[in-house]
Amino acid sequence: MRTLTDGVATGLAVLSTVLVVAPLVAVFIYLIYRGASSLSWDFFTQIPKPVGEAGGGMANAIVGSAILLAVGSLIGIPVGIAGGIFLAEYGRGTKFANAIRFTADVLNGVPSIVMGIAVYSLLVVPKFVFSHRILSRYVFHLPNYISHHFASITHFLHIPAEITLGPIAFSFSIGGHFSALSGGVALGIMMIPTVCRTTEEMLLMVPNAVREAALALGVPNWRSVLAITVRTASPGIITGCMLAFARVAGETAPLIFTAFGNVGWSMRLNEPIAALPLQIYVYALSPYDEWHRLAWAGALVLIVLIVLAVSLVRYVTSRGVLKGAS
Amino acid sequence: MGVGIEVINLNAWYGTNHTLQDINLDIPANHATALIGPSGCGKSTFVRCLNRMHETNPIARVTGTVRIGDLDIYEDAKPVEIRRRVGMVFQRPNPFPTMSIYDNVAAGLKLNGYSNRRVLDEIVEKSLKNSALWDEVKDDLKKKSGASLSGGQQQRLCIARALAVDPEVLLMDEPASALDPVSTSKIEDLIFQLKSQYTIVIVTHNMQQAARVAEKTGFFLNGRMVEFDVTHKIFTNPSDKRTEDYITGRFG
Numbered sequence: 001m002r003t004l005t006d007g008v009a010t011g012l013a014v015l016s017t018v019l020v021v022a023p024l025v026a027v028f029i030y031l032i033y034r035g036a037s038s039l040s041w042d043f044f045t046q047i048p049k050p051v052g053e054a055g056g057g058m059a060n061a062i063v064g065s066a067i068l069l070a071v072g073s074l075i076g077i078p079v080g081i082a083g084g085i086f087l088a089e090y091g092r093g094t095k096f097a098n099a100i101r102f103t104a105d106v107l108n109g110v111p112s113i114v115m116g117i118a119v120y121s122l123l124v125v126p127k128f129v130f131s132h133r134i135l136s137r138y139v140f141h142l143p144n145y146i147s148h149h150f151a152s153i154t155h156f157l158h159i160p161a162e163i164t165l166g167p168i169a170f171s172f173s174i175g176g177h178f179s180a181l182s183g184g185v186a187l188g189i190m191m192i193p194t195v196c197r198t199t200e201e202m203l204l205m206v207p208n209a210v211r212e213a214a215l216a217l218g219v220p221n222w223r224s225v226l227a228i229t230v231r232t233a234s235p236g237i238i239t240g241c242m243l244a245f246a247r248v249a250g251e252t253a254p255l256i257f258t259a260f261g262n263v264g265w266s267m268r269l270n271e272p273i274a275a276l277p278l279q280i281y282v283y284a285l286s287p288y289d290e291w292h293r294l295a296w297a298g299a300l301v302l303i304v305l306i307v308l309a310v311s312l313v314r315y316v317t318s319r320g321v322l323k324g325a326s
Numbered sequence: 327m328g329v330g331i332e333v334i335n336l337n338a339w340y341g342t343n344h345t346l347q348d349i350n351l352d353i354p355a356n357h358a359t360a361l362i363g364p365s366g367c368g369k370s371t372f373v374r375c376l377n378r379m380h381e382t383n384p385i386a387r388v389t390g391t392v393r394i395g396d397l398d399i400y401e402d403a404k405p406v407e408i409r410r411r412v413g414m415v416f417q418r419p420n421p422f423p424t425m426s427i428y429d430n431v432a433a434g435l436k437l438n439g440y441s442n443r444r445v446l447d448e449i450v451e452k453s454l455k456n457s458a459l460w461d462e463v464k465d466d467l468k469k470k471s472g473a474s475l476s477g478g479q480q481q482r483l484c485i486a487r488a489l490a491v492d493p494e495v496l497l498m499d500e501p502a503s504a505l506d507p508v509s510t511s512k513i514e515d516l517i518f519q520l521k522s523q524y525t526i527v528i529v530t531h532n533m534q535q536a537a538r539v540a541e542k543t544g545f546f547l548n549g550r551m552v553e554f555d556v557t558h559k560i561f562t563n564p565s566d567k568r569t570e571d572y573i574t575g576r577f578g
Contacts, residue, residue, distance in 0.1 A: 093384075209420035213484070215382055217434035217491055218410030227437055232424050 028303065035300035038293040043301070048263050048279070054290060058298050060265050062305070064180070064274035067267060068259055069249055071184025076191025076248075077241050081230075083192065084199025084237070089225045101200070108193035116254035119186040124258060127176030173270070180266070180273035183259025190254060191244040198240025202233040238317050242310045249306045252277040276302045328525030329395035329494045330355040331376060336390035338371050338380055345371045347549045349390070353542075358517055358526040360540035360557065362533055364577070367546040369529045370417075373497045376527065377412035378405040394495060410438070413488030413524075417500040419480035421472030421487070427454075427463050430472040430483055434491040449490050457486035458516055478509025485516065489524075496520065498528040502535065514539050533573060537561050545569045 042057045049056030083100065091097025174181060206229050214224035230237070248254075255261070260272040261282065267273070276298055283295035331353040338346035346368045353359045361369040374380040375388055378399060392399045399408045421430050429436070431450045440446065450467070454460040459482040463470070472483055481501060488496060498517070502510040517526055517539045530536050536543050537557060544554040545566070553566045564570045571577060 207420070209416060209418060210422060212379065212382070212416065213420045213422065213487075214433070214437070216377060216379055216409055216414040216416075217437070217487070218406045218408075219434065219437040220406050223437055228422060228433075232422065234424070 031296065031300040031303060034293075035296035035298075038297035039300070043294070043297055047265055048294075051288060051291075056294070058274075058276065058279055058294065058301070060262065061274040061276045061279040061298065062301065063267060064259070064262065065249065065276040065302070065305075067180055067269075067273060068183045068187055068255070068275055069245065071181065071269070072187030072191055072248055073241075073245060075185060075188025076244060077195055079188075080192045080195025080241075080244070081199050081237060083196035084203060085225060085230065087196070087200040088203035089229065101197075104193040104196045107189075108197070111253070112190060112251050113253040113256075115186050115190055116257040119182050119189070119254065120257035123175050123182040123185055124178055125175070128174045178258060178260035178272040179270045180259055181269040183255045183273065183275065184269075186254035186258045187248040187251060190248050190251065191241075194244035194247065195237075195240050198243065199233075199237050202236030202240065203229055205236070206232045234317070238313065242313060246306050246310055249309075250277055250302060252281045256281075276305075328356040328521075328523065331495065331525065331527070332391075332393040333376075334391040334393075336372070336375060336392060337388065338368075338375055339387045340371075340383065341385045345549050346375070346388075349551050351544060351551060351554045353525065353527060355525050356521060356523070357542065358521045358528060358540045360536035360543045361527065361529045361546060362531075362536050362543060362572075363546035364572070365531075368549040369546045370499050372546070373414075373499055373527055373529055376495070376497055377409050377414055379409070379414065381405065410434075410491050411493055412495040412497060413491065413493035414497045415481070415484050415488055415499065415501045418504050419477055419484050421475070421480050421483050423471065423473040425472055426468045427470055427472055427475070427483060428467040431486045431490050433487060438491070450486075453486040453490040454483075456489050456520065457482045458512060458519075459483060459486055476509075478505050478512060481505060481509065481513060482516070485513075489520075493524065495525045495527065498526065500529050500531060503531055510535075533561070545572060547572070 040057075042055055043059075044057060044062065045059050046055065046057035047060045048058070083104065087097050087101055091100070210232055211224060211229055214228040215221065219228070255275050255278050259275050259278065261278040262272045262274040280295045280298040280302070283291040283298065286292070333349055333351050333353070336346055336349040337344070349372060361372065363369050371380060376392060376394070376399075380386050380388055388400070391401075394408070394412060397403060397408075397411075399412075422433060425433060428450055431453050432446050435446060435449065451460065451464075454463065459479060462479060463475070463483075472480065475483060481504075485496075485501075502513045505513065514535065517528065520526060528536075528540065540557050542555065543557040543560045545552045545560065545564075545568075547568055553560065553564060553569045555565070560569060561573055564573065
């Protein structure tokens with residue numbers, strides 16, 4: 001009877017494992033089946049061709065995705081890790097920390113399209129002008145009925161809504177149109193809750209004895225947190241960052257209103273930029289067989305690149321960290 | 327060299343729990359002093375008050391005076407300065423799990439800004455020799471993680487780590503209670519050697535251990551210090567009935 005129970009339990013565990021792995025393998029095999037044949041050197045070096053012309057590739061989308069993810073990671077990872085450190089090491093048990101934790105969980109549940117619209121209204125609609133005279137002056141380009149009110153308010157407060165400057169030596173603007181920056185910000189904000197909460201969980205798993213050991217050596221608390229606690233938890237924190245990275249790498253919805261996509265080459269942060277998921281989306285919905293094939297190839301490349309990026313980070317960060325680390 | 331510790335009217339709380347009540351005692355320099363008593367009597371809290379680790383718990387509070395050498399630790403200095411002068415070894419070995427043996431010993435110095443390689447090498451070697459671990463680990467100082475050592479070795483590593491910052495006092499909170507008898511006797515031998523250079527305060531559950539290593543012994547009960555005297559007298563001719571009941575095994 002006991003061997004029977006044992007056998008059944010083992011069988012169920014194996015079955016669940018197969019059920020978990022099967023969809024992943026199926027997706028991957030199907031992608032290779034549909035996409036591999038369209039992969040060529042051109043795919044990685046050419047930009048999209050106009051409708052009707054054969055060939056063309058997604059080089060601009062691959063580079064665009066890399067830029068968007070770099071911007072997103074630069075925002076999401078530091079903010080997320082800092083937030084996680086606060087939750088686990090400084091704010092434990094305080095109302096403020098509970099509020100942040102709750103906010104992060106809600107943010108995690110916000111549909112990605114909503115994130116796109118939010119960043120659209122914050123960074124795409126308004127225009128921020130930076131010049132050597134005025135560091136930040138922003139001008140709203142809002143629908144008429146709103147800007148009318150805005151104008152009357154600013155008039156009433158004697159705030160000039162728009163300033164015309166004399167000769168300007170240096171000036172640039174962000175916003176007012178779709179941009180890579182806004183897309184990166186959208187992805188970055190989406191990374192924050194995942195990074196933040198995993199960082200917190202991983203730090204809480206570090207035994208208190210390790211913290212005490214550092215403090216008892218006369219190490220200041222901030223230094224103990226950074227050099228001992230965070231370092232001890234770093235394998236888990238890196239996993240959290242990779243999880244967040246891989247999740248947003250395939251996001252399409254938040255980029256529709258922000259990065260927008262671009263059929264040409266652009267690597268500028270204040271211009272619309274191409275991205276693999278966007279390109280796949282557009283091509284998959286198109287009526288052309290050629291584009292469908294490219295969409296499949298794009299999906300395959302996207303997944304392979306994510307796997308490569310995650311493996312690379314894991315390899316680089318695992319060297320130098322001694323075995324026996326938690 | 328070690329310095330003496332003078333404790334005057336020390337009181338400590340965890341929340342509303344009054345864990346230490348009116349403790350007064352003089353701990354002699356360059357001797358080992360043992361603190362015994364049943365679980366929860368306040369001995370651990372007491373040693374944590376001597377290096378201001380008690381206050382790392384947000385609900386903890388303390389009043390009274392502790393003088394280490396000439397320094398009033400609650401008036402004249404910041405906790406981090408005190409903790410460099412008063413080292414601590416904990417009940418369970420707690421090496422830094424991601425660090426090599428070398429980095430574990432050097433951690434206190436490195437994290438306080440020392441970076442001279444040659445000086446660090448010397449201090450690490452000296453500390454590991456002082457904690458009688460050098461011969462066992464000298465070949466893989468930087469290859470092995472501190473967590474890969476055995477429990478007894480880990481505890482001696484923690485002692486080396488505490489010695490590396492050159493403290494005057496060494497607090498040991500039941501340093502051998504998680505170890506086997508062989509490791510325990512190594513730690514006790516170590517205490518014998520170390521007390522010529524450091525003032526040692528050792529909390530222990532094991533009365534034989536107190537009798538073996540300490541010149542003076544204090545008996546704690548319910549947050550008060552019942553008796554503090556020469557170890558031999560505590561164990562053969564205690565003046566308090568409660569001490570006698572405890573050491574003869576009537577409770578605790």
